[in-house]
Amino acid sequence: MSPIRRFAPLVLAAFAVLGAACVKLPLPPPDGVAYDILCPVTGTVSFTDDWHAPRSGGTLHEGTDVVAPRGAPSVAVVDGEIKWAVGAKSGYAIWLEDEDGNEYFYAHFDSWAHTDAAVEAERDVVAGEVIGYIGDTGNALGWPHLHFEIHPDGGPPVNPYPSIYAECTDRNE
Numbered sequence: 164m165s166p167i168r169r170f171a172p173l174v175l176a177a178f179a180v181l182g183a184a185c186v187k188l189p190l191p192p193p194d195g196v197a198y199d200i201l202c203p204v205t206g207t208v209s210f211t212d213d214w215h216a217p218r219s220g221g222t223l224h225e226g227t228d229v230v231a232p233r234g235a236p237s238v239a240v241v242d243g244e245i246k247w248a249v250g251a252k253s254g255y256a257i258w259l260e261d262e263d264g265n266e267y268f269y270a271h272f273d274s275w276a277h278t279d280a281a282v283e284a285e286r287d288v289v290a291g292e293v294i295g296y297i298g299d300t301g302n303a304l305g306w307p308h309l310h311f312e313i314h315p316d317g318g319p320p321v322n323p324y325p326s327i328y329a330e331c332t333d334r335n336e
């Protein structure tokens with residue numbers, strides 16, 4: 164066999180690998196619990212399973228980063244009560260609590276949707292109601308996205324990825 168013939172399969176294999184890298188593969192199926200919530204961001208979004216990914220300061224990521232264009236509306240994922248908050252890392256943030264005590268945390272908004280917003284103030288919202296606009300406040304500077312957490316019964320956070328995977332359309336596929 165000539166050297167060219169011998170190497171041809173290797174070259175083809177290399178192209179196959181490179182080609183595959185250019186195709187957006189379906190996201191890996193989640194293996195956790197998917198909660199009955201809406202997608203927290205309207206319009207086209209992208210995300211990965213970044214639960215417990217290493218973050219600055221030796222911490223682990225405790226949510227899912229849902230990437231969307233700056234200004235994209237973010238909505239309440241369930242009926243409940245929102246509380247506005249501001250943090251050095253979270254930027255303009257919102258806690259949403261439903262009637263069962265489950266809590267959902269939103270971070271990095273450029274702005275809140277309500278004109279009466281005030282830190283620690285409360286307001287009833289319905290699922291699908293716009294509560295904020297995607298931005299990069301806090302430690303998201305330069306990367307507009309929503310940092311989203313789920314806290315069942317108000318306890319420690321669980322991986323939101325299965326829920327995001329189930330509910331958010333136009334995802335990376």
Ligand SMILES: [Zn+2]
Pocket residue numbers: 224226227228309310311
């Ligand atoms: Zn995040």
